[in-house]
Amino acid sequence: MSNQEEINIRRLSGNIGTEITGVSVSDDLTNAAFDTLRRAFNDHSVLVFRNQNLNPEELVSFSRRFGPLERHVLKQFSHPDNPDVFLISNVREKGKPVGAIRAGQYWHSDCSYMAKPTMASVLHALEVPSTGGDTMFTSMAAAYDELSESMKALLSGLRAVHDYTNAWDVFFSRVADRPPLSEEERAKVPPVEHPLVRTHPDTGRKVLFVNPGFTRHIAGLSESESRALLGFLFAHAQQPHFIYRHRWTPGDLVMWDNRATWHLAIADYDMNERRHFHRTSIAGDAPY
Ligand SMILES: O=C(O)CCC(=O)C(=O)O
Numbered sequence: 710m711s712n713q714e715e716i717n718i719r720r721l722s723g724n725i726g727t728e729i730t731g732v733s734v735s736d737d738l739t740n741a742a743f744d745t746l747r748r749a750f751n752d753h754s755v756l757v758f759r760n761q762n763l764n765p766e767e768l769v770s771f772s773r774r775f776g777p778l779e780r781h782v783l784k785q786f787s788h789p790d791n792p793d794v795f796l797i798s799n800v801r802e803k804g805k806p807v808g809a810i811r812a813g814q815y816w817h818s819d820c821s822y823m824a825k826p827t828m829a830s831v832l833h834a835l836e837v838p839s840t841g842g843d844t845m846f847t848s849m850a851a852a853y854d855e856l857s858e859s860m861k862a863l864l865s866g867l868r869a870v871h872d873y874t875n876a877w878d879v880f881f882s883r884v885a886d887r888p889p890l891s892e893e894e895r896a897k898v899p900p901v902e903h904p905l906v907r908t909h910p911d912t913g914r915k916v917l918f919v920n921p922g923f924t925r926h927i928a929g930l931s932e933s934e935s936r937a938l939l940g941f942l943f944a945h946a947q948q949p950h951f952i953y954r955h956r957w958t959p960g961d962l963v964m965w966d967n968r969a970t971w972h973l974a975i976a977d978y979d980m981n982e983r984r985h986f987h988r989t990s991i992a993g994d995a996p997y
Pocket residue numbers: 797812813814819830832843844972973974975986988
């Protein structure tokens with residue numbers, strides 16, 4: 710049993726991320742301990758736990774404390790024994806990838822292309838390359854806060870279109886190992902519109918809610934206006950002082966708030982070395 714008194718919280722950078730020690734997430738967490746984690750999650754957007762020895766069921770039951778889970782549209786990459794666990798992996802068996810290969814090698818917020826985007830994602834590292842393969846996280850709440858009042862006024866009330874197939878246009882079309890979505894998969898993820906600035910339902914903070922991976926354009930603007938404004942916002946949010954960069958060790962468990970962050974998996978490792986992760990996704994609400 711992990712309880713509240715043992716939990717230590719250490720911030721990892723000025724605007725985002727905190728490391729939690731004194732908790733084994735496979736334990737039966739007391740309500741008070743869980744409340745401490747939830748508060749840290751809302752305050753810092755990214756939680757890092759080290760040395761977590763978890764099987765898929767334990768990962769699922771920890772994740773469920775935060776809310777109901779959802780399953781990814783790419784069903785073929787579910788864990789064979791537990792469909793709530795999604796495999797992020799470059800491992801191949803009989804020539805075929807066992808998990809989503811090159812997942813998230815571009816800035817994005819998970820499933821922003823759904824009417825109710827994923828609230829949080831939990832990623833557990835099982836095998837990591839000897840060098841590289843870090844994941845970066847950026848705070849979209851801090852990025853919003855730093856905009857001028859005039860820019861905030863311009864953005865207020867705008868809506869943006871998010872589309873999963875945009876990731877193929879901006880990224881996957883350049884790599885050989887991720888086939889396009891099937892017609893059936895496409896039909897499950899039609900483009901959706903969300904407010905460009907959303908209010909975080911738990912903290913009340915305003916957050917920029919567009920991302921390079923899945924945001925196609927800003928509704929009501931011309932193509933060139935939309936490109937220019939998104940280009941500015943994308944560059945703004947990638948400034949180093951908004952970012953925490955996580956260097957993985959096997960056993961790390963990192964969870965992030967997709968309502969308030971983007972992340973990017975850095976593709977600088979030797980693809981012959983195994984990088985194999987388990988992920989769960991906690992369902993979210995429609996942004997407002
Ligand atoms: O592999 C990673 O580091 C992150 C993958 C990713 O983008 C995701 O799980 O959403």
